[in-house]
Amino acid sequence: MVDTLIFIVAAVICVTGALGVVLARNPVHSALMLVMTLFGIAVQFVAQEAHFLAAVQVIVYAGAIVVLFLFVIMLLGVDRAQNLEMSFLPIQKWAALLFAAGSLTIVVALIIMVGEPVTGAEAMGGALGGTEDARLLARSLFSDYVYAFELTSLLLVIAVIGAVVLVRKPKVADAVTAGDGGDG
Amino acid sequence: MEITTGWYLVLGALLFIIGGTGLLIRRNPLVMLMCVELMLNGVNLSFVAFSRTLGDVGGQTVVFFVLVVAAAEVVVGLGLVVAILRRQPGATADDLSLLKG
Numbered sequence: 001m002v003d004t005l006i007f008i009v010a011a012v013i014c015v016t017g018a019l020g021v022v023l024a025r026n027p028v029h030s031a032l033m034l035v036m037t038l039f040g041i042a043v044q045f046v047a048q049e050a051h052f053l054a055a056v057q058v059i060v061y062a063g064a065i066v067v068l069f070l071f072v073i074m075l076l077g078v079d080r081a082q083n084l085e086m087s088f089l090p091i092q093k094w095a096a097l098l099f100a101a102g103s104l105t106i107v108v109a110l111i112i113m114v115g116e117p118v119t120g121a122e123a124m125g126g127a128l129g130g131t132e133d134a135r136l137l138a139r140s141l142f143s144d145y146v147y148a149f150e151l152t153s154l155l156l157v158i159a160v161i162g163a164v165v166l167v168r169k170p171k172v173a174d175a176v177t178a179g180d181g182g183d184g
Numbered sequence: 185m186e187i188t189t190g191w192y193l194v195l196g197a198l199l200f201i202i203g204g205t206g207l208l209i210r211r212n213p214l215v216m217l218m219c220v221e222l223m224l225n226g227v228n229l230s231f232v233a234f235s236r237t238l239g240d241v242g243g244q245t246v247v248f249f250v251l252v253v254a255a256a257e258v259v260v261g262l263g264l265v266v267a268i269l270r271r272q273p274g275a276t277a278d279d280l281s282l283l284k285g
Contacts (some may be wrong), residue, residue: 003187004187007187007191007192011195014195015195015199015202018198018199018202018203018222021202021203021215021218021222022202022203022205022210022215027212027215030214030215031218034221034222037199037225038225041199041225041228044229045229045232048192048232048233048235048236050236050244053232053244053247056251057251060255061221061225061251061254065254068262069258072214072262072265073214075266076270076273092209093209095208096205096209097205097209099204099205100201100202100205103201104198104201108194111190111193111194112190133244136244137241137244137248139241140244141245144245145245148249152249152253155252155256156252156256158256159255159256159257160259163260163263166263166264166266166267167266167267
């Protein structure tokens with residue numbers, strides 16, 4: 001009973017936040033609504049005994065990614081309300097709504113049709129249960145997925161270098177083209 | 185009423201589709217990136233639901249990798265947005281059509 005109540009409250013929080021992200025006119029409001037959705041997801045993670053992932057979700061998403069969004073919004077000064085006349089092509093909005101309705105119908109129909117989606121197969125990476133999810137996750141991460149884990153470190157280095165190269169102002173190009181802006 | 189895996193999957197699908205629709209109809213590049221985050225979170229919820237139902241920690245490991253990739257994606261995406269908006273203040277996704285033939 002309590003589980004049901006928690007699920008419903010967290011689901012309402014998630015969906016409200018998601019709709020807020022899409023429909024808010026001001027990008028700052030969108031970012032704050034995103035925080036609301038992320039907290040709802042973290043509650044769902046706790047309800048499914050993924051305690052470590054819930055903590056990481058709050059720290060990484062709400063603590064780092066959304067702060068990065070807000071930082072860029074304030075840096076660029078685009079925090080004014082925007083016209084919500086969203087689509088450039090007149091058909092675009094209706095096509096998007098058609099896409100949403102169609103895909104929602106298909107996915108929900110599939111989930112209901114399949115019914116119980118569990119195959120009953122045995123777990124490969126160690127059984128879950130209790131409060132040991134962090135230990136199991138670490139064991140899985142550093143044994144079965146260790147190469148993928150090393151590759152993510154490479155990915156992060158590439159992302160950092162890429163961001164620095166993208167945002168750097170090209171001083172030499174500015175001097176040559178006399179303030180033409182360079183190639184950004 | 186008992187909450188089964190299907191409910192979590194429906195919620196994940198709902199978040200994914202709201203995010204996808206937002207990505208299609210919004211023109212502000214920052215809001216579009218936030219919609220991508222919504223889609224990733226919907227998928228994460230499905231992974232955790234399956235992980236719990238199957239009793240396999242592999243789903244949670246995948247969610248961990250998705251978090252890392254999302255962080256990298258946001259860093260590069262916001263770098264691109266800053267570079268674009270510095271050249272062309274107030275640009276929307278529709279203004280970036282320079283490569284159109």
